[in-house]
Amino acid sequence: MVGFSETFEIAPSVINQEGQFVISVKNNKKLDYEQIRQINFKIVTTELGINKLTDTADITVNLVDKNDNKPVFARDVYEVDMLENQQPGTKVDKVRLSMDNALES
Numbered sequence: 001m002v003g004f005s006e007t008f009e010i011a012p013s014v015i016n017q018e019g020q021f022v023i024s025v026k027n028n029k030k031l032d033y034e035q036i037r038q039i040n041f042k043i044v045t046t047e048l049g050i051n052k053l054t055d056t057a058d059i060t061v062n063l064v065d066k067n068d069n070k071p072v073f074a075r076d077v078y079e080v081d082m083l084e085n086q087q088p089g090t091k092v093d094k095v096r097l098s099m100d101n102a103l104e105s
Contacts, residue, residue, distance in 0.1 A: 001023075002041060002042040002052050002056075003040070003042065004030075004039055004041040005026075006027055006029070006030075007025065007026060007029075007031065008023050008024065008025060008026055008041070008045075009023070009026040010022070010023055028093050031063060033066065035092065036063065037062070037063055038060060038061065038062050039057065039061040039063070040059070040060050040061075042056050042058055042059065045060055061073055067099050069099055069100055070099075071097055071099050073095065073096070074096035075096075078095060079091045080092055
C-alpha cells in the first residue's frame with residue numbers, strides 16, 4: 001500500500017498464485033468528513049519469484065458524512081409574550097435548530 005498505511009491495512013499480506021484480500025480500517029482518526037472528503041492511495045503487488053514483476057491499482061475511498069455534530073439552536077434564549085387563557089393548540093413560538101453547525105458563527 002502506498003499512502004494511508006496508518007489508516008488502512010491489507011490482509012492477508014501474501015497470496016499464493018491467485019486469491020482475494022481485504023482492505024480494512026486500521027485507524028479511523030483521519031476518517032473525518034469535515035476534514036477530508038476523499039482518500040486516494042495505491043496498492044502494489046509484487047511477485048515473489050525471480051522476476052519480481054509488479055502491478056498497481058488505484059483505490060479511492062469517498063467518505064460519507066455521519067451526522068456527528070451536536071444540535072445547535074439559532075438563539076440561546078427565546079422569550080414570548082402570550083395572552084392568558086390561550087386555547088390548546090395555540091402556537092407559542094418557532095424554534096430553529098441545526099445539526100450541521102451551519103448556525104454557529
